[in-house]
Amino acid sequence: MPTKIMVTTDFSEIGNSAVDYAFDLAAKVGAKVQLCTIIEREQHESHYFIDYTPLASEKNLKKIKLQARKDLEALVPKKFKNKIKYQIIAESGKLAHDGIFEAIEKHKPDLVVIASNGWSGFQRFLVGSTTDRIVRSAQCPVIVTKGQKKA
Numbered sequence: 001m002p003t004k005i006m007v008t009t010d011f012s013e014i015g016n017s018a019v020d021y022a023f024d025l026a027a028k029v030g031a032k033v034q035l036c037t038i039i040e041r042e043q044h045e046s047h048y049f050i051d052y053t054p055l056a057s058e059k060n061l062k063k064i065k066l067q068a069r070k071d072l073e074a075l076v077p078k079k080f081k082n083k084i085k086y087q088i089i090a091e092s093g094k095l096a097h098d099g100i101f102e103a104i105e106k107h108k109p110d111l112v113v114i115a116s117n118g119w120s121g122f123q124r125f126l127v128g129s130t131t132d133r134i135v136r137s138a139q140c141p142v143i144v145t146k147g148q149k150k151a
Contacts, residue, residue, distance in 0.1 A: 097133040
């Protein structure tokens with residue numbers, strides 16, 4: 001059974017859906033949650049543009065990480081706030097997948113939970129898939145949740 005579960009989000013609705021799943025799983029197995037986001041440092045076209053991307057100057061990085069930590073804290077499900085141990089991780093990386101790999105190496109989770117938007121074929125080819133890269137190359141098991149936007 002995992003003792004540390006890392007869940008990553010890009011603060012999109014789909015990305016955030018993995019957070020609830022990770023906390024539910026942690027409650028069932030008695031694990032700690034590592035709630036992680038990556039501040040991307042390279043400019044690129046992205047389907048999910050968030051406030052922390054695409055470029056973060058060194059001068060603003062500390063302020064951006066602080067805000068990201070506050071935003072991650074707000075994602076912790078209320079029913080688990082005082083019941084499950086969790087760690088807030090806001091790291092930076094050239095691209096999201098680079099930062100996630102670095103966070104996995106640094107924080108050593110037993111399991112990673114990440115959402116997928118369900119793209120396939122040409123759409124995935126054009127935009128790329130952070131989830132695919134993590135699944136193929138992570139040094140620990142990965143659970144992929146099928147994120148869905150709320151109607």
